[in-house]
Amino acid sequence: MRHSKPAYRMLVLTDHLIHKAYDSLYPFLVHLHQHQAGIEVEVASRANPANLPFFEELKPDRIYTTLVGRHFNQQGAQLSLSESRKRVVGLADFDLVLLRLPRPLSQPLFEMLMQQVEAQRLVNYPAGILRTGTKAFLTEIAQLCPPLQLCYSTEEILSFAKNFPIVLKPLHEAGGRGILKIEQDEVWEGQHHQPLQAYLPELHTRAGQGYLAMKYLKRVSEGDKRIFVVNGKVVAAALRLPPPNTWMCNVAMGGNAVAAEADEDEMAMAQVLSPLLKQNGIIIYGFDTLMGDDGHRVLSEINVSCPGGLYPAELLAGKPYTLHAANEFANYITQHIAPK
Template sequence: MKSLRIAVQMDPIETMVVQRDTSLALMIEAQNRGHETWWFTPNDVFFDAGVVKARARRASVSLNEAKHYENLETAIRALDDFDVILIRQDPPFDMGYVSNTYFLELTKARVLNPPRAVRNISEKMSIMYFPELTPKTWVGRDLDALVDFAKRFDQVVLKVLYLMGGDGVIKLKSSDPDFRARAGKFMDAAGREPILAQEFMPAVSGGDKRLFVLDGEPFGAIRRMPQGGDFRANLHAGGIAEPAEVDENDRRIAAAVAPLLKQEGILFAGLDVIAGKLIEINVTSPTLVQELKRFTGLDLPKAFWDKVEGLA
């Protein structure tokens, strides 16, 4: 296998949580294979007289907490100079994120996940394609319709669509006298975007599952457990990771979602599942592969680069 020139479009490298960062794990595996590893942020990308370029840094990376990276070289490079570019910056998935995908569509490099697919698969809204797999879900901005939906359930969860890590997620009791006012305030705070509401699933107290899907096939899973009375299991919100196994429900969900992922060219996705129900399809910057390896020994970065090298 020839050495590839790989770039990772990501958040600033100094902000990485070393023992948890999936982008870092992917970079280390690429480096260990002899590939040239670069990184840049979305703000480093620009269009200049017909050429999309980035102010990029070639880096050496490791899991050393004291010094997990060293920038070896900084250069303005045409994106066409790279063989592979990974989209790995975290949401919010705002117009800055969307605009950046237009830049990336102009390069001849192989971009993973593909920029058009990242636009097409809204991580929270894409579950609307699979109503038979999901909790009862409502999406919109009509407050009266939201109140009518909520009355069907004891409690509902409201979500801002384009954040991550449990941010912009609240739980309300539909019978509370101030439900309408609080839901309206939440909707107003979301701006012009719709919001998502779902029946609350008490089973989340037993954790939610991150199902890793690689090239359309289930690869492994871990469970995230909420802590301290919080119903959110996201590690960003204080949840903790635990071992989990891929079960028949997971395989059924992965098989149902796989045609969409294949159609859009999504190589690596993370499906969030609670009690056998699909909650979210993560395609921007799926995380938790370091936890997966620690708990199960499954090495997703290795399998990921095996796939990519097979495409090169």
Template sequence: MKKLDVLVLTDHTTHGKGESIYRLLQSMGENELCLSLFIVSRSNEENKAFFDDVTSNDVHGKYIDKNFCYTEHGDWYKGGIRKKVSEFDVIFLRVDRPVSDNQLLTLKSTFSAQIIVNDPVGIIETGSKKFLLQFKELCPEMALCKSIEDVEREADKYQVVLKPINGYGGEGLIRVSKDYIWFQENRETRASGRTRLIRQFENSEEMLAMRFLKNVTKGDKRVIVVGEKILGSTLRMPANDSWLCNLKQGGKASFSEVTEREKQIAETISPALQKNGVVIFGFDTLEDDYGERVLSEINTLNVGGLIQAQEFSGQPVVEQASNQIWQYIKEISKRNHV
């Protein structure tokens, strides 16, 4: 099998000091199947046309070398050369939202000859909160809401957390009880917040209502899976007096062990994700009222947590992730006779 050229699409302005992409790509570059890694940032002005409509064949970036590392002002990304996307065998997506479903679909259709990790169509399918409805037995009670009346019906039974169908990073979460509505951390009475909640359905046709679990104070856990193999997990605790565990919302990460129940969750959902071309993903669990971990979220676009899982566990999580990604690429390449 020939060695492969890999194009990495990212946005360096969203990176932090602990971003896993730097160690991950260094590890991927050492694999025997890798001929080169060429990285392109959405925030470089030369790439605006490509990332805006994803139909341009030209991108501006740099080949990854031993000096590739995070810098506060993105100095490494300065300079670079122009290449054509069609020159590459593999496209590796490491971009955060906002990226529209239309952009993902255009990327898939325009560069159909390339292997794309994760598959853009698969990201759209599995990244939607609706995908969780296929696994109701693994999740807290939940229902798809299309109106304020749907929400009120669910909230009269038990407290719910409303999730935008295509939401990410804990943005836009709303908690509703019989008496109150919390817009993120801001609490209002249900009567005073009703108009604002109605507007949510004017901007978003549907939201997923999931039963609020009081044990959220014990943290939510991000479990990382690559190639159907669990590589590690990280427990994210909410800030004091908060019900939001996302790191972007002030949560703190710590070491955690994967439970037998979480292994069962991974075994159940992995085949459906793999079928959709998703090789690397993270899923989140919360503790229910009986002390059992239940599925609350699946992330398939730009999965974080590799570095934290490696540092907390002492295991070579990044190298294992790299090997699993290359194994997937190898299998697809053989199937496509690359």
């Protein structure tokens, strides 16, 4: 049952043209709209040319939005998000701003948001996204991860690779791009490999940008599991399986997903991660795990800017994951944010 007058007004900032099929944002926002807490949800897309003054010129009172209703869906929202000019609003009109912006992230936009909106009314908090959304942040929670090290030179890389086969993840790339494996004096990039000695000049060129070096795990074929967390609660999980005969476990590179549950080790990880991330203003996040060589899952990645896959996980499992996530987020709103 909806309130006759909404108790909260929430603005969602996104880029709808980058949304993948079955994007989780749409059902999540519909559930929030229908929640008994009385949350009116408006969405502004940076892909709408009318929003150029806000997203690019940083004018906080020039935002064109689309109002979320019970029929708000990905297909129907495309036109309205692209051309919305009926509702012009400002940041000050809202009780809460939810960021759902994919990379590249705009630091000037983040700085403007932090100047204009109180910290507790920004989810996830921009400074927290920039700090905890990097591969380097994993070194602060290394106890949850495979052996790892930040490397900025070939010397550091080769020294770390003396211990075991390693994977190198570029600090400033995503989606599996630029990942290398070094094993037995061979360098693998995708399914192609060459002698390490021959690759050293290229490695020297790339190393200056920084790599997160991580022990290569032999049981990678058992999949990369994504765990979804909202307001400190695990709300869903999905297991992404790599293509056959590959050493990489990244759905962006192929493979398929199956229904899954968070295991005891992953629930314990969430209990460690959630308070630490909440200190940085991170309320909605996902984290990925791989099977360690000892049969226990270990942390491989955290996504705090745009954790995807919740609705596809719901379809796989036949469980209302987006509803669970919306309920937990509504709990966060009512517990921590006072209506203006």
